[in-house]
Amino acid sequence: MTATSVADICRSAKRAARELAQVDTARKDAALTAIAGALIARSAEILTANALDMESGREVGLGDALLDRLALDEARIEGIARGVQQIVALPDPVGEVIEGRRLPGGLDMRKVRVPLGVVAVVYEARPNVTIDATSLCLKSGNAIVLRGSSSASHSNATLVRIAAEAAVGAGLPEGCVGLVGGGGREELAELATQSETVDLIIPRGGEGLKTALGEVATTVPVIYAASGNCHVYVDASADLEQAQAIVLNAKTQRPGVCNAAETLLVHEAVAETFLPRIAAALSAAGVSVRADARTREIVGCASSSSSATSGVSSRNGASPALQEASEEDWASEYLALTLAVGVVESTEQAIEHIGRYGSGHSEAIVTRDTAAARAFQLGVDAACVYVNASTRFTDGGEFGMGAEIGNSTQKLHARGPIGLRELCTFKYLVEGDGHVRA
């Protein structure tokens, strides 16, 4: 790392961005292809740098999960390079005419997608984000300024050097990929106030990063690639086979990600049938449940009919196996094999519960009733609202947008997956023949 200041790196990026906005698709794709090739060709350098980070990580006592997120090997580098090639294959969002018409006075107006300019990405341990984010930004004609965590500093510095050299070698402007080095909160604050040069900051990380950035980002716009407190609601008319498959998939298929379900709501009409079987299935899948009183009563009764329970340890007849859900549980994003479970009296009550506790990410109803499906889709205020499908589908790749840089739960600009288009703004191009306004 050099001693170049944050402001200098952002200024270089801004200069690069002006040129990059006009680079054609072929040259951008050639640059990404060069990056993918350089990652493979120079994998030894990357692994050497990564070994230094792993060593420091072990010294400071990073946990196994964090060390695993940090670790690179040949296979992972190949995976990162393949990801770059996938972005090459996506359509270029820049120049797309979003809409256009001849105005009544004869002016020709087109609304055309253009790059934002400079996008800053602030992220935590995973070094693959360095390349994923760089590829998405370059493809969409944006310069990128990266700020990774200090625990991955050697890996990130090497990845950025390789990517920047390959990109510039393929004809992209100097400064199009910048890295801000592992400084502390002051550095984050400096980055978050470069409003002359930085057009958008995207933080990828937990609530701590969100809070830290919220305190300092007073002038540069921020889109949080946010966490999700997602719900599955099993309606009175649900196909219970489907419901079980969806709940298990939404909770267990990849519990550590933002589109995994954190709460199950069950309509009271099917609670006695559905809750015992889903509780057993969840338990078999290693999921611990935090349940409301009615769920505990139903599941407790069901268990006690098949196996004896101690009347002493069971309160209100609930099974001692089900922990009681607290107010905090309804608001929790566990990102783990834990699920809050509650009974509701109606679709409206489910919508209300989601309105109170949901984070506006992904919400699902399982139902065979068109009225309930419609009410849920209209009434739930979230980026993605599912009928008879798992919340796990919220993903740029699944939605046909190609790769994504994260998922937004904000309502402005980008909501849901942040893909190539969401890394763009637009401008109105208007052409006349001496037109003046009367």
Add this chain to the structure above:
Amino acid sequence: MTATSVADICRSAKRAARELAQVDTARKDAALTAIAGALIARSAEILTANALDMESGREVGLGDALLDRLALDEARIEGIARGVQQIVALPDPVGEVIEGRRLPGGLDMRKVRVPLGVVAVVYEARPNVTIDATSLCLKSGNAIVLRGSSSASHSNATLVRIAAEAAVGAGLPEGCVGLVGGGGREELAELATQSETVDLIIPRGGEGLKTALGEVATTVPVIYAASGNCHVYVDASADLEQAQAIVLNAKTQRPGVCNAAETLLVHEAVAETFLPRIAAALSAAGVSVRADARTREIVGCASSSSSATSGVSSRNGASPALQEASEEDWASEYLALTLAVGVVESTEQAIEHIGRYGSGHSEAIVTRDTAAARAFQLGVDAACVYVNASTRFTDGGEFGMGAEIGNSTQKLHARGPIGLRELCTFKYLVEGDGHVRA
């Protein structure tokens, strides 16, 4: 005004917004029609309230221009009511399918426009904004919280009472139109931090309001209906008749608005031909010019060839009639009959000048050269880039978007006119048949 707190008004608006998001077009249009009718039927109340504001305004010594902005009469009220009827005639943005497809696994995905929720509009003296903004928000399914200036407090309170009564009478939910009363900066700060209930703040006003809000709006997103430092660039190949008409229109047709031109740049190849005639035309139109050295030299020489000038008062041979442009002039939004004028060596230099001083609002090139037109449209980073047309066309009405709540020079969410669509976000509605992710 009641003593209801800002937080209470915003909470009521949020409750109303949940219901309003599901109200169909017919009911929203009926409510707007009722508002238009009530404004006419109750114009005496409005005029009585407005007279109180006018009296206070005269007492505190408001200038004639401000008093004129504040004043209402029967004709102006009729104009406001007609504006509401025009919004009735616009298509409802809510429910529009922006895009959609069947995903490879068989899920049906639609991206559908939905209201933002609660929009707060902060504005200055003009009471007509109260009704314009209310109509746009209600039509787009949003609840609105208004904060006008204390100088219009009686007019605004009466207008809001009439609009809210008419809207609720026509079946819209209580609380859908709220007014925050003339408190000071603390009140603005309170409004700007209601992130649980307010989805967007749109300030309409000068740089003072922008700065005040920038300091306090830490949690609620803001889109500034901003000022514009707009340029007209007359290229080497311009049709000079067209150029003159466009410059005069852009500067003088309505100088007090954000899409009026503030700087004229002229290519050196046509400077000697064009500058003397445009200087004369501007002078005849009452425009005072702040010119760079080359312009002063050219216009001065031209004048001295027709009329004698004093060699003493003229520096560098420039005409004493043209004031010298300072660095500050290039950055100024005069909003008055003043124009900065400079000579550039190339289209690239014009683009650079605009990149340095422009506010990203509306920029125009006058040219007959396709390469120059293309370079300008690609290279200028602004909401609206014109070829051979006046900057004055940047307007929701002119662009076929119907009315507008202002013009954004930001790049995220809304850029250019903020119309009904820009008051919306979207959600992804995804439907399956028990789909789970593999």
